[in-house]
Amino acid sequence: MSSSECIGKRLIKKDGLEKVTGRAIYGQDLVLPRMLYGKILYSMYPYARILSIDTSKAKRVPGVRVILTGYDIPEIRLGFLRDNYPLKKDVVRWTGDEIAAVAAESEEAAEEAIDLIEVEYEELDPVFTPEDALRPDAPILHEGRESNRIDEIIRTYVKGDVEEGFAESDVVLEETYELQHIQHCTMGTYNCTAAFDAFGRLTIWSPTQVPFIMQRDMAQILGMSGKDIRIVQPVIGGAFGKALDVYPFEVITVLLAKKARRPVKIVFTREEEFTVACKRQAAKITLKQGVTKDGLLKARKVDIIMNAGAYVSWGPLSSWTMVQTFGSFYKVPHISFRCVPVYTNMPICGSMRGYGNPQAHFALESQMDMLAEAIGMDPVEFRKKNSNTPNETTHQGIAITSCGYIECLEAASKDIGWKEKRGKKTQSGPNKVRGIGLAGMWHVGGGSRIYRSDGCGAIVKIDDFGNVILITGASEIGQGSDTSLCQIVAEVLGVPYEKVTLVNNDTDITPWDVGCHASRTTFICGKAALQAAQDVRSQLLKAAAEIFGTSVDELETKDGIIYPKDSPEKGMPYDKVVRKIHFRSGGDLIIGKGFYDPPTTLLSPKDSRGNVSAAYTFASQAVEVEVDTRTGRVEILRAAVAHDIGKVINPVGLEGQIEGGVVMAMGYGLYEETQIEEGRVINPNYADYHLPTSLDAPPINIKMVETNDPEGPFGAKGVGECAAIAFAPAIANAIYDAVGVRIYSLPITPEKVYRALQQKENQGQKKD
């Protein structure tokens, strides 16, 4: 095998050309013969009792084939706590609650029918904040519960004694940080197409990130066997975590298709995407840390309250990630962590890139700077002093192997001009002050055992034309996994990257995979692909040994050619070896397989201990900002980020992930917020919801720290989420560096900065 023909090369994205030329067939584009179009009617009120639903007018709309309400369907529950229903018939608990659904010959007919469905409500008094929802007189949103506090998923972690730690500290700080709801803002909106075959077997075309989990979940939800459900993924227009759970619209699509005995497709409008789709989990984090004057963290106490919304999707469970960050990021001997999710009449929250870590890091990395300032230490030095280290197993049982955090801190700070610019408050124009800031982060980078298996299977076949086909469980959601997996197979086999084709979108066909989450695909699915390719390589060598009449040991491969070491001129290309095996008497095909499940454990629900990942990634992201002191407006001038990703598989893909992550975190930090008034989203479009565009993106200097992870494929670790985690606190720290005000809630709007500046001025005037 020739070394590194593919790994680390700037190869073109496998799925890129199809997408940029408009040829890719997304779920939205799907057309099936006899297909109907589905639409959903949502609740008018955040909290109300349904008195009646009248579909009589709607039924008369030409082209309408099926109308379903909660009265027409079996008792179906979904969601992590089975607290949600596809169609509500008694109480609605938020404005995204589904009340009725229509399937019609056209979208227009379905919409018209939806508009004609008449629902009579009795309005009830809603609760929108966890604090209100926990008041003794608050309405209990879910029947049969004692309170709106969701005790089943409260998460805690205790190590040592924080009070003892605080007592040993010279400085103790405590603040509360507030994180907003935001939207995933994928280019492609949610969609689902479902059809039953004549035997009652169900096929769902879904942009799910977790086809095999969806197969299992749908089976449980619908009371079917998983063997009767096939999930096919059309091309996916982005996901960022939004497609890890089964949501009511998907069950509705299936129920409509079942009733209609025809395929049904539902595609969300952009407005539905902003209003009824799950959000990034909002949270309020109260963080208290103690430190000695020489900069050693002694204790950390974390109290989090989460606005879970009306039903439990993945959002309120994102304490799973937070507890690891607060439990094990930096070395802290005494820790107390508690996270409490609470039902409200607000939007439901799902998973989103970073899953709890953008929230946790905003609090932690803001306070790291404040602690450093309080003891008069440079924030970079302070972080390095408390940094995790290679081959450290934390008291939580997290086994860190490769760890380049200190190198990341050094690289990012150097690149942003730490020494020259830090604390200078450079005036760059009238009312304009510049500052720099930095934050660190860690995240899982070697899978993440959320289910019993964190594995992935792969089949590699090589045909008569030398075509190498990788059939993998992995899901391509735009993140570039098709590309990195093909590179890995090409590298193992020593064939050109272009010769590798990938099949990955059908549960009937591909081997099992837990799905695309937790930045695991290159690491886990890459290892499975690597194994399958190695299996193919062994089979090729064995076949060639028979052809050449040698032993396998006497053979060598290079550039897709196998030859005896002592006579390279006899070299035979793979395709010829395949044909010789295929067309010889008796014949055979070359088909290899692999399955990789990392050596990790589940996080204990009892004590939050466990080594959930086979590798952890680290990064530091630095930023230079310019603050307009007259308006409070913050401009991002440039970013300098350094990531320990183990090993670069594809620099272009990695840069894309990191640049995208930085800009996403910039949106989280400065602009984005799903504004909800009285339970209604009031900015359900890109005009009112400020998503950063390419014009807003700053120059981003990326430094790759290659730590060559011992477990990852070719040393690689996951990178998908980690770029979106540290940038928001880095901005907060940079603003503080520029103008001396600290903002404790996101997004850091001009108004917040302006008011903080005003307040600071007032305080300054008072002191004077």
Add this chain to the structure above:
Amino acid sequence: MSSSECIGKRLIKKDGLEKVTGRAIYGQDLVLPRMLYGKILYSMYPYARILSIDTSKAKRVPGVRVILTGYDIPEIRLGFLRDNYPLKKDVVRWTGDEIAAVAAESEEAAEEAIDLIEVEYEELDPVFTPEDALRPDAPILHEGRESNRIDEIIRTYVKGDVEEGFAESDVVLEETYELQHIQHCTMGTYNCTAAFDAFGRLTIWSPTQVPFIMQRDMAQILGMSGKDIRIVQPVIGGAFGKALDVYPFEVITVLLAKKARRPVKIVFTREEEFTVACKRQAAKITLKQGVTKDGLLKARKVDIIMNAGAYVSWGPLSSWTMVQTFGSFYKVPHISFRCVPVYTNMPICGSMRGYGNPQAHFALESQMDMLAEAIGMDPVEFRKKNSNTPNETTHQGIAITSCGYIECLEAASKDIGWKEKRGKKTQSGPNKVRGIGLAGMWHVGGGSRIYRSDGCGAIVKIDDFGNVILITGASEIGQGSDTSLCQIVAEVLGVPYEKVTLVNNDTDITPWDVGCHASRTTFICGKAALQAAQDVRSQLLKAAAEIFGTSVDELETKDGIIYPKDSPEKGMPYDKVVRKIHFRSGGDLIIGKGFYDPPTTLLSPKDSRGNVSAAYTFASQAVEVEVDTRTGRVEILRAAVAHDIGKVINPVGLEGQIEGGVVMAMGYGLYEETQIEEGRVINPNYADYHLPTSLDAPPINIKMVETNDPEGPFGAKGVGECAAIAFAPAIANAIYDAVGVRIYSLPITPEKVYRALQQKENQGQKKD
């Protein structure tokens, strides 16, 4: 493994419900985003020079996107002799010749444009019969050839010395039999959809019977690499051999898609199917055989002339089958065979169910009755006397293993009432006489080595739900192979048939298979599926042994449960074993594979020797007819057929194959003919082309002779074609039995019978 839970059972057809409920998505139903509709302009004349093609008016039709003529495309040749072109620009050689093609936004626009294309021709003098085409003054239809005789594919076989054999014979008969053109008459017409991806990789959705051969052929035709071509089979509406070659419309679809940079679909109208699609090979067979008075065949001389039409597709190559039948069916010591195909300005001929054998058997089995009569021997006894026998290797090198021909002859003759009815000329009404007749047949039944590999690959995976998925190269064209393959897998694993799902329609996904032809699928693909299932079973047992802490030998399986022999109560279902393996530390998946290529050889093009199949099937079909002596009309009263198929996998499927074959052969024998006048098909519809319907079908008594083939899966042999071979000569023999006239050409129309009766009467009057 519990024995025969599935094999031999009347299980429901896997693809049946989808089809009868109208849910199956055929190629005709396919809709791709941005898809265009293609139409083709064909020649006005059977032989002409194209002077000009004017597409200017056509281009102005709204919605027209691409118009192609032979001038717009690269030099592309196709067909077995590379004598055909997708679009003709100089000479047209038959009325099916393609001159121009249009791709438009709608079928209507494409049709309108086609109608507006103006072609100027110079008419040339055509030749329609081989005899005319071989005259010295005949036009040479293909430039550069010396004659219209297609020397490259003349086939001969010589064994012994026929003249010596005739000299040793007591009776020598010689007649010429004429076989007509007929159409496949599949429910679904030809169709093709093609699209290029952004990298230039081509996907073709085609109802081909041979996806991997199409991949290879298309690559050669288009000058592409096979690795850049993906063939996907939508549900196929019948094939019967018509989809074994690449035809111009398929290349045109690809060229239109390439030019348009959009998907293009072409679907044949029924009229196109009758006019321009390939036909069953027409032939004139002169057969001379000598026999001793005690009934031993001594010599057989065969001269066949084939009307190959304008270009060579598979039809003129069907001497491949004929030479085996004339060379090895019945034991004949002296044989001379020669088949000469000739170019004419007539339709091209392709493969069709039985591939040469319906023609060969009509001649042979008609003459067998005549020889028997000539020596005064019962035709059944005569056949039995000369029958092939088990474990016989013929002088042609054909190795017959299982052979139940004699049992078939005995069963069919008994069932039709041979002793009671034969020769009775029972008057059953005014001008109505009944008679019975019988014919025998043989055909390949264990694959057929036409290509270097006759193999098939299979992958079987079993998932957490116990879902068993067979990924096979096999093609389901309606013949029932999905069903039999799933039965085989279910049987090996001991799971219910319903738990087996099959994936078989995509060259990117499935392992290689040579395709669906020569009645090979159950035999060859069945063996591959069997191997893959056995591999899965071994893996399951190995896994279970680890779980139980026993050796594999100590385990037993029954009904999908594995248990230690000494403690059956510990039984664990497969799905649980799979989950235990899947979810254990490290994990693994159960994926098995198989590849089967039978121990056979190619037929030598030089001397027509070789054992092309791993098994041969035999049958005898008997029929009772009623002849209206006033009109010549023949009614089929009932059929009694006996087939040696080795072992019944699914009685329903087998009955369907046999009943369909009998009715198809009844159409061949009595009704069907593509009527061609001056090179034009004049009956291109079901009103004028008389296809037998279910109302015409007689009661068919089927007797299965199970010879338990030593090589076939569970003893099975192929059955697909064999039912369509012997019935036409059986009818001819029965007519002779009834009214004493022998018809030497098909179809046996009332007119032919009437004229023969008239002639007989005249001769009788003369004699008187």
